[in-house]
Amino acid sequence: MERRKFTQKLSLATMAGILGTEVVFGHKMPQNYFPVGLQDPDPFKLFNKDKEMVVLNDKPWNMEAKAHLLNDDITPNKYMFIRNNGKIPENIDVSTWALTIDGESVKNPKTYTLDELKQRFTKHTYQLTLECGGNGRSEFNPPAKGNQWTVGAVSCAEWTGVRLRDVLEDVGINPDAVYIGYHAADTHLSGDPRKEPISRGVPIAKAMQNETLLAFSMNGEDIPLAHGFPLRLVCGGWPASTSGKWLTRISVRNKVHDGEKMGGSSYRVPCETVAPGTKVDDENMCIIESMPVKSLITFPKSGALIKNGQNLQINGHAWAGELEVSKMEYSIDFGSTWHNCSLKESSNRLAWQHFKASISFPKKGYYEVWARATDSQGQSQPMVLPGWNPKGYLNNACHRIAVKMV
Ligand SMILES: Nc1nc2c(c(=O)[nH]1)N[C@H]1C(S)=C(S)[C@@H](COP(=O)(O)O)O[C@H]1N2
Ligand SMILES: [Mo]
Numbered sequence: 001m002e003r004r005k006f007t008q009k010l011s012l013a014t015m016a017g018i019l020g021t022e023v024v025f026g027h028k029m030p031q032n033y034f035p036v037g038l039q040d041p042d043p044f045k046l047f048n049k050d051k052e053m054v055v056l057n058d059k060p061w062n063m064e065a066k067a068h069l070l071n072d073d074i075t076p077n078k079y080m081f082i083r084n085n086g087k088i089p090e091n092i093d094v095s096t097w098a099l100t101i102d103g104e105s106v107k108n109p110k111t112y113t114l115d116e117l118k119q120r121f122t123k124h125t126y127q128l129t130l131e132c133g134g135n136g137r138s139e140f141n142p143p144a145k146g147n148q149w150t151v152g153a154v155s156c157a158e159w160t161g162v163r164l165r166d167v168l169e170d171v172g173i174n175p176d177a178v179y180i181g182y183h184a185a186d187t188h189l190s191g192d193p194r195k196e197p198i199s200r201g202v203p204i205a206k207a208m209q210n211e212t213l214l215a216f217s218m219n220g221e222d223i224p225l226a227h228g229f230p231l232r233l234v235c236g237g238w239p240a241s242t243s244g245k246w247l248t249r250i251s252v253r254n255k256v257h258d259g260e261k262m263g264g265s266s267y268r269v270p271c272e273t274v275a276p277g278t279k280v281d282d283e284n285m286c287i288i289e290s291m292p293v294k295s296l297i298t299f300p301k302s303g304a305l306i307k308n309g310q311n312l313q314i315n316g317h318a319w320a321g322e323l324e325v326s327k328m329e330y331s332i333d334f335g336s337t338w339h340n341c342s343l344k345e346s347s348n349r350l351a352w353q354h355f356k357a358s359i360s361f362p363k364k365g366y367y368e369v370w371a372r373a374t375d376s377q378g379q380s381q382p383m384v385l386p387g388w389n390p391k392g393y394l395n396n397a398c399h400r401i402a403v404k405m406v
Helices: 005-009 012-019 114-120 164-171
Strands: 054-058 061-064 098-102 110-113 123-131 154-163 179-184 201-203 213-218 232-234 247-253 268-270 285-287 294-299 304-306 312-319 325-331 353-359 365-375 399-405
Touching: 098 114, 098 164, 110 114, 110 164, 114 213, 123 213, 154 164, 154 232, 154 312, 164 213, 164 247, 232 247, 294 365, 294 399, 312 325, 312 365, 312 399, 325 353
Parallel strands: 098 247, 304 399
Antiparallel strands: 054 061, 098 110, 123 154, 154 213, 179 201, 179 247, 213 232, 268 285, 294 312, 312 353, 325 365, 365 399
């Protein structure tokens, strides 16, 4: 983050504007003094993230992991990517936080406090894979605008909460319900209170799945602020943009939800494959639902050195949106031949699966290890970039690491 030198020339009034309050002893402030409160915060400290995480944007905050940071079976907060579209809400009061269920297709709108949600409904815990639809965007050509995610906008944490289904059944929904849409407490970057940074949703069938949670804890603790404290919708296996953070309202809709970032090229891809760079009309764009099959080698770090004659043990995770991963393979000869990895079952539906393999190399030299997952419907990850789309979504190309046998 660059220090904003221009603040040295700011008047006291301007400083007060930025700080949101008067600088009480401003007239005693040394000349050219740089107020601590105007300095850019350290995002790693602010969000309890590991120093190796990569900041892609600070307005709004967007941060990703590197492949080797994601080696844990369950992603801890310090390695979890942050994807914000607006400003994180301030001054959250848990005692007054409430969730309203409304919309055209509810019988009677209802509001629950956090305590009511926790007391009235059964708690469930699931490990759920959340991958940003734009993970892998940085590789598309022509390039797509937006955060240039490489491979690290994915996580699988353990979420605890109540089932959205149980709450919707408690409110009572009409048979014409087709979609739910979320609303949240984060604010638009422009400061305009009438604008929402994002308000997405899922079809009613996804909303009613056992694993779709209104979560209030992550990895056994309160959800960290950046990840949606104190209440978050979690829809595993779908673009993580459907998992609304800082949740305040869910509308049950009698049509496809039309909130912010549901239309245009947001989280939508051409319904039919197009040539790279093609301009696609809105009516030919389809909403992304289940995420495609994908995998990540999380150990060793790319660039690892192995001693001549030793085997290399690789570890990683594989996931396939709504589906299971049924096969995991690696190649050390640029995809000519493939060998099976051992692949574990997921601890529950929609959680990523862990794989490992012990690889032997014929002689000293440079190699690449490529990893490829296949889902339960027989679809494999492509070795090269998949279908180009205007916003650079759904890049599930094989992950690869470099190793040298020395
Ligand atoms: N309220 C709200 N919910 C949100 C977002 C947001 O900006 N505001 N970003 C979405 C997007 S695009 C993604 S990829 C995930 C990121 O979740 P994480 O930051 O907890 O990793 O949250 C989703 N939920
Ligand atoms: Mo996202």
